[in-house]
Amino acid sequence: METILEVTELQLSFKHGKNEHKALDGVSFKVGKGKTVGFIGPNGSGKTTTLHVLLGFIAPDSGTATLLGEDTSSASSRSRIGYLSEHPECYKYMTGREYLELTAKLFRISKAERKERIDKLLDEVELSSHAHKRIATYSRGMLQRIGLAQALVNDPELLILDEPTNGLDPLGRLKIRKLIEQLKKQGKTIFFSSHELSEIETVCDEIIMIANGRIIQQGPVAELIGDKPNLEHYFLEALQTEKERA
Amino acid sequence: MANIITIAQTVWLEMLRRKDLYIILTLQAFFTFLLTTVDAFGSDVPSSYIMDIGLMLAFLLSIAMSVAMGARQIPNEIRSGTIFFILTKPIDRFEFLLGKWLGLWSGMVGANALFYLIVTGVTLSKGYAFEPLVLVQVFCLHSMLLGIVVAMSLFFTLFLTQGAGGTATGIFVVLCYLFVPRIPNLLAYESGWRSTALSLIYYLSPHLELFDMRARVLHGWGMLGSGILIGTIAYGLLLTAIFLGLAGIIFRKKHFTRGANL
Numbered sequence: 140m141e142t143i144l145e146v147t148e149l150q151l152s153f154k155h156g157k158n159e160h161k162a163l164d165g166v167s168f169k170v171g172k173g174k175t176v177g178f179i180g181p182n183g184s185g186k187t188t189t190l191h192v193l194l195g196f197i198a199p200d201s202g203t204a205t206l207l208g209e210d211t212s213s214a215s216s217r218s219r220i221g222y223l224s225e226h227p228e229c230y231k232y233m234t235g236r237e238y239l240e241l242t243a244k245l246f247r248i249s250k251a252e253r254k255e256r257i258d259k260l261l262d263e264v265e266l267s268s269h270a271h272k273r274i275a276t277y278s279r280g281m282l283q284r285i286g287l288a289q290a291l292v293n294d295p296e297l298l299i300l301d302e303p304t305n306g307l308d309p310l311g312r313l314k315i316r317k318l319i320e321q322l323k324k325q326g327k328t329i330f331f332s333s334h335e336l337s338e339i340e341t342v343c344d345e346i347i348m349i350a351n352g353r354i355i356q357q358g359p360v361a362e363l364i365g366d367k368p369n370l371e372h373y374f375l376e377a378l379q380t381e382k383e384r385a
Numbered sequence: 386m387a388n389i390i391t392i393a394q395t396v397w398l399e400m401l402r403r404k405d406l407y408i409i410l411t412l413q414a415f416f417t418f419l420l421t422t423v424d425a426f427g428s429d430v431p432s433s434y435i436m437d438i439g440l441m442l443a444f445l446l447s448i449a450m451s452v453a454m455g456a457r458q459i460p461n462e463i464r465s466g467t468i469f470f471i472l473t474k475p476i477d478r479f480e481f482l483l484g485k486w487l488g489l490w491s492g493m494v495g496a497n498a499l500f501y502l503i504v505t506g507v508t509l510s511k512g513y514a515f516e517p518l519v520l521v522q523v524f525c526l527h528s529m530l531l532g533i534v535v536a537m538s539l540f541f542t543l544f545l546t547q548g549a550g551g552t553a554t555g556i557f558v559v560l561c562y563l564f565v566p567r568i569p570n571l572l573a574y575e576s577g578w579r580s581t582a583l584s585l586i587y588y589l590s591p592h593l594e595l596f597d598m599r600a601r602v603l604h605g606w607g608m609l610g611s612g613i614l615i616g617t618i619a620y621g622l623l624l625t626a627i628f629l630g631l632a633g634i635i636f637r638k639k640h641f642t643r644g645a646n647l
Contacts, residue, residue: 188642194473196641218475228466230395232402244391245474289470 143297143328144170149192149202151352162188163199164352170330172296175323177339177360178332180349181378186332189349190301193330194222207296218246221295225302227286231275235266235285238274239292246293260288264318280311287318297328304335316342340370348374350381388476392484393491400454400492409446413500416442417507432513433603439504440599444527447497448558451489451531455538456551458485459636468641479633486535486629493531498524515602522609523598529621530596534558536628543635562593591624 149166152159163185170176180186191197193204195211209216229238236257243253261267264284269277277285283303290298300319304312312335319342323329333339339346340360348356356363356377360370367373400406417439462468471481501524508515537557542550568587572580595617598609609617 191642194469196469196472198638198640214475214477214480216475217473220473222473224466224469226466228468228470230399230467231465232399233395237398241391241395242470242474245388245471245476247387247475 140171140173142169143172144193144206144330146189146193146204147202149189149199149204151188151192151197151199162352163192163202166202166349166352166354168347168354168357170297170328172328173326174345175319175329175331175343177343177346178330178349179334179336179339179346179374184349185352186349187301188352190299190332193299218293219295220297220299221290221293222299223283223286223290223301223303225305227282227289229274229277229282229285229289232273234271234273235261235277235288236270238285239289242289242292248293256292256294260291263291263321264288265314280307280314283307283311283315284318287315291322295327297330298322300329300331300333302333303331304333304338312338336371336374337369340364346370348377350378355381388480389484389487392471392476392481393488396458396485396488397492400488405453406450406492406496409450410496410499413442413446414503417503421507421511432508432511435511436504436508436513436515437599437603439500439507440523440602443497443500443504444597444599447493447500447527447531448534449555450496451493451534452538452551452554452558454493455489455535456542456547456554458489458539459542460547460550463641472641478636482539482629482633482636486532486539486625489535489539490528490532493535494528497527497531515605516607519598519602519606519608522614523602525614526596526598526617526621529618529625530593533591533593533596533621533624533628536625536632540628540632540635543632543639558593561591562597565590565592566594592620596621 146169147167149163150161151163152161154160166185166189178186178189188197192199193206193211195217198212204211206216207219230241233241239257239260240253243257248256258267261270264287266281266284266288269281274282274285287303290300303319304315307315316338319329319331323342329342331339331343343360345359346357346363347354364370364373367376417435420435420438459468462471472478501520505520534554538550538554541553541557545553565587568583572583572587575583600606601609
């Protein structure tokens with residue numbers, strides 16, 4: 140299977156005064172094409188830091204991270220990915236359409252194709268009637284949906300979602316989950332970080348579990364859960380084992 | 386280049402949708418028109434004074450605006466998190482910085498052109514005669530100065546907060562503009578290491594006073610020679626490139642970690 144995302148022996152430490160905190164301690168994993176992979180771990184385990192290395196926000200002390208075969212530090216590695224964070228970062232003075240236009244321009248999508256694609260995306264995320272309103276007037280759920288639309292503008296091969304349903308009401312969560320399931324059916328590779336374990340269990344094919352900056356488990360969801368009642372049960376047990384080991 | 390222009394367009398859009406630009410333009414127009422109504426010592430204010438004060442206002446307001454707007458660009462992107470949106474797109478960090486500079490500089494030049502139009506219109510209506518091409522030269526060098534100031538403010542805010550970066554840029558501009566040109570006068574009274582230190586400051590500091598040619602219009606000194614004009618613009622471009630280059634080096638290595646539980 141073709142590897143879309145590959146992380147090898149990532150090491151990263153942060154200095155807080157005289158103290159040094161090891162945020163990532165030899166993190167390695169691979170994500171195959173077409174898979175939906177859940178990235179889970181407790182708060183402070185290194186999930187967001189790993190995502191930030193993958194997206195080139197931070198350079199690791201050592202180790203490599205490649206997206207579609209290219210080093211994450213290169214701008215071109217980001218041309219075939221889409222990213223949605225927990226709090227979509229939008230230019231509030233723009234309208235929804237202008238924001239998507241900007242995104243499409245940064246991906247060098249031609250003018251003719253841009254319009255068609257943006258209309259389709261606005262329709263998919265149910266924001267067509269709000270496209271000409273300033274983003275500053277959008278609700279939390281609408282922000283998340285315009286965020287998802289911008290992540291899909293370039294028709295990405297890999298989608299990186301960082302807690303995409305966090306803080307949404309049940310209806311908003313359901314809408315986003317349906318969109319993700321739709322993308323999964325389209326064969327997109329999705330790398331999905333979330334605290335919502337039931338969501339991960341429903342949506343993902345595989346999981347990667349991180350704790351204390353180390354990968355502690357990875358594999359197909361059904362295989363890992365085994366005879367446990369659900370993913371949450373398995374997650375808590377795995378954390379306990381890791382705690383005892385540490 | 387396409388990415389640079391795209392980022393510049395977002396800066397223009399932001400400038401148009403924020404109110405501060407309109408307020409400053411209105412202030413400039415208000416003060417310039419106010420001058421025409423002043424009755425000093427029982428007689429009208431001479432039109433040369435209107436030109437003098439109008440151009441001085443244009444200089445002060447455009448520099449203040451460049452510093453304030455330049456200083457908020459990157460810190461605003463970081464504070465609002467939009468920097469993360471940008472960094473996940475296929476755009477080089479230096480392209481982003483250049484786009485910010487281009488958008489801001491061209492916006493400032495546009496606003497400055499309106500300042501000049503207001504001042505020229507008002508002084509012409511009062512019957513003031515001047516060489517238009519000299520005013521064009523003044524405007525060109527003034528625009529170059531704004532390019533340097535914008536690059537400076539982007540540079541300072543990459544390692545300082547918005548407030549501190551803006552203040553540092555303001556102080557640096559004032560020192561370079563008012564203090565550095567007077568160093569040769571001080572050198573006459575100094576010797577030894579002080580003289581060496583002052584000479585070093587003089588030769589290493591940006592000479593922003595070279596870009597202020599208002600006196601040529603006001604005193605009818607005529608046009609600058611083309612060699613001097615090109616040389617001054619080349620010096621301005623060099624200063625801009627130095628500040629943008631330094632900013633680019635810092636920006637490329639900068640870590641962004643909002644939201645991470647470090």
